Each structure stands twice: as structure tokens, then as C-alpha cells.
Amino acid sequence: MAFAIKKESYTGGIKPISIGKGDSAVTVGGETCYPFYTFEGDMPNKPLIAMEIWDMEPTDWPEAAVAPFKDVIGDSAAWAKKCVEAYGAEAIVVQLKSIDPNDRDASPQSAAETVKKVLAAVKVPVIVWGCTSPAKDEEVLKAVAEACQNENLLLGPVEEKNYKGIAAAAMGYGHSVIASSPIDVNLAKQINILLENFGMPMERVVVDPTTGGLGYGMEYSYSVMERLSMAAMSQGDDKLQYPMINNLGNEVWKCKEAKQSVDEAPLLGDPEKRGILMEAVGAVAYLLSGSNILIMRHPESIRLAKSFIGALLGGGSLADAAPIEKRLASVAVDFAALAPPLDLTIEEEKKAAPAKKEPPAKKEAPAKPAPAAAAPPKKEEPAPVAKPAAPAVDAKAQAEAEAKAQAEAQAAAKAEAEAKVRAEAEAKVKAEQEAKARAEAEAKAKEEAEKKAVADARAAREAEEQELRAKRAQERAELAAKREPKASGTVPMTAAAIQKTEQQKILEMLNRFHKRA
Template sequence: MAIEIAYEKYSGSVYTVELGATAESGGTRSNIIKVGGQSAFPFMFEEGDTPNPPVVGLEILDCPPQDWPDGLKDEFGDSFNDPIKWAKRCVSEFGSKILCVRLMSVHPDWGARPVNDAVAFLKSLLKEVNVPLIITGCGDAEKDNDLLAKASQVAKNERCLFGVATQNSYKTLTASCLADGHSIIAESPVDVNIAKQVNILISDMGLDPKRIVMHPTTASLGYGLEYVYSIMERARLAAFSGDRMLAMPFILFIGEEVWRVKEAKESPSLGVKWEIATATTMLHSGADILVMRHPKAATEVAKFLSTLMKK
């Protein structure tokens, strides 16, 4: 007897966020990346549309990384000392379609470079690399307020994705994104209620919900990944049932989380596998943007993703 497969149909969908502006839309990026827009859980092609596949991008810093294990650093050779070169390798050699740049150099513990120097770096990066950019601060709230406002201005009209905004600190960055045409990363601490609240606070300031990407917090395999997984599923289910304040795409910073766990630090080859396992799991929980560190891991995940996307 034939088995009848029961499919779910949902009424809602995820917002489509467009990253990167080409010359046509007033920017200088070579391409536009669309994320979100789906009306079904990942790879459930029978249940709804998945117009935009998830995207895998590599990340660079604007200074030599202090805490990356040698096995990871080795992949990039000497390019660490020249972040522009590093960025170019990510795009041309490793095929990153979107690039995440962390402006770490201004952090008090990372050398406290003047904010204007980091902004000048970003300006030249925008000239040298033309894929859409994800730009994050250094993690020091005071520095980031100044840094991200200035970074947003030099990247005006490039439709970058800026982060991160939290429940307690979202106003300055939202205002910058509004003024300069960027999208924003809304972060919450593995908490669907706070995720919804940050989204509503940001959209109440007038930023279109189509310009918000949620960071539900990233956790590595073995370090709480399943909590993030279930939070993402719950938010997505609400989005599909019509909750517009949870209907934003997700970004996950896979590399950052994986390369600080002891398994990855002790064995780079295990680290690559760890990063692949974490990333592919997050693809199944609904990740739309994966920010990764190891080029081999990123390549493998992109390959796996293209296999899964074959309907």
C-alpha cells in the first residue's frame, strides 16, 4: 500500500532581505544577495517556497587575529598582516559570495587603534572588494557606538548588514542604518521573547522589517547548539503562522563559536569537521546566513548545501 505523506502548509513567510547595492541602486557592489523569503522549513520543498538558498560567507578582521589557533591561521598564510589581501583571498580564492568584516582593532584589548583608522580601512576595503559586506563592531559598547556610526557613513548606500543591535543597545545603530540605507543584525541571548522584542523595538524606530536579520546567538556543537536550534524552530513556526515580528532571516556566526572550543583549538582537522557539523545543523534549523572561518569548512558546507537544494 502506498504511503501518503502528510504535508504542512503555512500562511506566513519570512521577510526577504536584500544585501549589497549595485551601481543601479546607488552602490558599488558587484552583486546583490537575497536571503529569506521562504514559506516552509529548510529543504521541505513540498510544503512551501524557498526562493533564496542560504548563503555561506567567510569572515576577516581588520587586524591580525589574536585568538585564532595556528591550524586555522595557516590556511591564510601571511595575508593576516594585510587584511585587504586577506579579504581578496576570501573572495577570489575561496569563493566567498558575501564577506563579514569585524572591526576588532579598535577594541581596548586589541590595540585600541583610533576609530578613524578602522573607518579608513573599511573605506579602502569597499574599493578593493566588491561583494556585499557584513560589518560588525569590536564588542566594546562605547567604542562600537562611535565606530559603527562612522563605518555606516563611509558605506552609505552599499546596503551592508551592520551588527549588532541588542535589547539594551539598538538606537544608535538603528539610526545609522536608517540614515545610510543598511540592514541590521538584531541579537538576542538564546531567547525567542527577547528576539521578538528587539525586532519590534528596531521596527518601531522606523526601520523596515525587511531590513532586519536576527542573530539568535550561535552555539557550537557540544556547547548548547540544541538550545539555539529549538529557539530558531519556534521563531520560524511563529513566522509561518503569521507573526511578522519573528519573520526575519537568521544569521549565525559559526566560525567564531567553533574556533574557540577546546576540540577545535587542540586539533585543527577536528575543528574543520566541528565547523562543518555546526554549520550543517544550523542549516536544518533555518539559518539563512552562515559566517564561517575555515575556508575548507566553508567550501564543504557550500557543497553540501547545493546538494540539499536540488529539489
């Protein structure tokens, strides 16, 4: 009988979205199964790996991260072009670091000019990432959206504090947005609902669950992304069925371990390979948790991640992947010299060791050969010849006593060790039971809280919609009562005293529709 794989059935899927325009447009998402579970469903679009560039020359990058771009790192357009032509970047992410109010506080116009130069230099989709200051990001991304009209940029991060302005600009000028939330399933769902209620076309939304670096919260981010994928696939939650994006390179390469030299951390090995592997390992983890777009920095990390994607989707062995290609000088670390002395002593022997050290105190009896040392001068006297008989008898009795004491000490140590192991095992079992009970209680409380939050949000939304319908009906009735037949003939028209931009008109229209003015 042939082995049959048990397949999971899914009630939902991830909606596909496209970024970029024309022949260079790329589609992500669209899968109907868990990441790479192609034996259970379809994964029509492979994950997209985008390379990041900055709008200013970075000052805190480690040498390993600077090396691949050192000839173009001062020119954003040239940097983007090299990423595409030399390293095969599938998309470019412009990190707007210079606009940070706590740093250079560059103007929205300069940021827009930088993005336009990058668009002119490359023919791949472009993602624009702000400085995560909500007010400044809204101001800058609105200017970028207007300057790059109909380029279908992916703009973000869009948060609860600034979603209205950025979403309005994206709708008015033909772009997509990144809905960002701080590592929480309910908050991720909430920002999606806000965008949908605002009127944002949801086929132009990507979710940013917030990314943690390797050793700096990656496990937490992974678990939240896993729950988002499960809610979208298995639970059919249409508010979470959107592709996910991770700003990985920015998080990995700013951590301490990626920057330390071999002198500062010799046990961590070659700094160049260390940083590359930290980024590659993070990429693999996020791909398995459901990431559709990965923002990465080092070309070698990207090559390793692409090899992983190819092996999972097309088969083959990762053992055939080429090793890391170094650009910096080789670093030799003598791990053997740094290692502590090898200790092969069994644990029970270590605990019994103090009992073994007692005999030397009693073994002073053999020191009685002192007379033998002093004997040469007195060798003329016959008396010393008779003395060895007494020590022989004493040595035998003493050896038996020592052996007995040592056996008793070992037995006592063994009993003590067994009692300690037994006590530790009991304590461990008890701790595990308590932790399990606590986790189950927390999970149950969280699930109930989530259900209540969803129910409250639904009730509030329905009440708001009902109230809005009533108001609309009343307005229509009043308008119909006041409406009079239009007079025939030409109506004189004059220009408005204040001329408004298209974006202002859109915002006013949306505010009027939703009664927020």
C-alpha cells in the same frame, strides 16, 4: 495506491532582504516552508555563506585556521580579496576585533578606513561585525555607516542598549542592521519591535539569535532558532518573520578542542580535520534550524557546508563529496595502543567472579602432593604407597562441595543482578515520569508567561500610541491657533550658529517625532 506525503500548511513566511548594492547585491530569506522542506513550500534563495576576516592579525588562532590565509592575514583588504578569488566567498564579514575597549581600543575612524579598503578590494556584499561592547559598537558603526554611505552594509550586532544610534545611522546612510538578542525568543521579538517603533524599515533587518559552538551551547541556540522558525511559519508571528544570521566560525575556532594539538588530545585525532569537521557539523545544524546567513572561517568547512546545501536543494549523494584537503603535515595516531584492554566478560560473570576466587584457598588439598615431592628420599619405605587413596576420596568430595558452593554463589549473584536491574528500571521509569511532569509544568508556565508578556506589551504600546495621538492633536490645535498669515516679500535668512551633521539632524527629527527629547 501511490504513497502521498502529508504536507504541512503554513500561515507565514520569512521576509526577503537584500544586502550589497548593484549587480553584487544578494537576497536572503523569502522561504514559505521550514528549512529545505521544498516539497511543502518555496525556498527561492539558498542560504548565504560568508567568510570572515579580521581587522587585525589574530594571535590565538590554531595553525589549521591560519594555514589557508598565512600569506595575507596581516592585510584585511588582501585577505578579503583572497577569500573571494581563491575560495569563492559569497560575502565578506569584517570582524572589528581591534576596537575592543579591553584590547587595542582602536578608533572609529581606523575601523571605517578598514571597511572602505575592503569594499574597494571586493565586489561582494560586506557585513560589519562589532566587538559586542554596546557603547563602542554604537560609536564605531555610526562612523562606518557615514564613511560608506549607500553601500547597503549589514551592520551589527544591534542590541537594546545601542539600537537607536545605529538604526538612525543605518536609515540615514542606506544600510541594513543585525538585531541581536541573547538566545531568547521573547527578547528577539522585543528588539524587532523596538526597531520597528523607532522607524527602521523592517525589510532591512536580519535576526541574530546568538550562536553557540559545537559542544558549547549549540543545542540551546538550535532550539531557540527552531522556535523562531515555528513562530514565523506556523503561528504567523510577523514580528519574527526575518532572516537569521549565525557568527559560527568565531565561536567554533575559539573553543579548547579546536586548538588542542595531537599531543594534548591524542584521542581526538588529527587537529586539522577535527577543527574543520567541528565547523562543518555546526554549519549543518544551524542550516537545519533555519539559518539564512552563516559566517564561517575555514575554506574546507565551507566547501562541505555548500555540498550539504546542494544535496538538499538539488538532490544527489554526499558520498560523492571530495574528502578534506589537508594543508598541514599528516598526523598518525595509534588508537589501538591508546585503547584499554578488551574486556568481553559478561556482566553477570563479573559479579559472580568473587565466588570463583574462593576455591584456590580450599584447593590447598592438591598441595598434599608435597609428600610426593618429599617422597624420593623416603621411597624405600612402603608407607607412601597407601596414602594416595585417602586424597582421592577427599578430592572428589571437595570437588562436589566446590561445585555446589560455586552454583549457589552464581545463583545468588544472578538474583542480586536481576534485583538491581529491576530496581534501576523502576527508578528510571519514575525519574522519566517526574521529568516529563516537570517539563510539562515548566512549558505551560513559560507559555503563559509569554502570552502575558505579549499582551502586556500590546497594551502598553496601544496606550502609548493613544497618548501620542492625543498629544499630536493638541499640538496641531495649538499650532493652528497661533499660526498667522505670512508676510509677503523676501525674508532675510542667516546661517545657524551651530552647523549640524545629517546624522544629528536625523536623530533630532526622530526624537521630536517620538517625544524622547
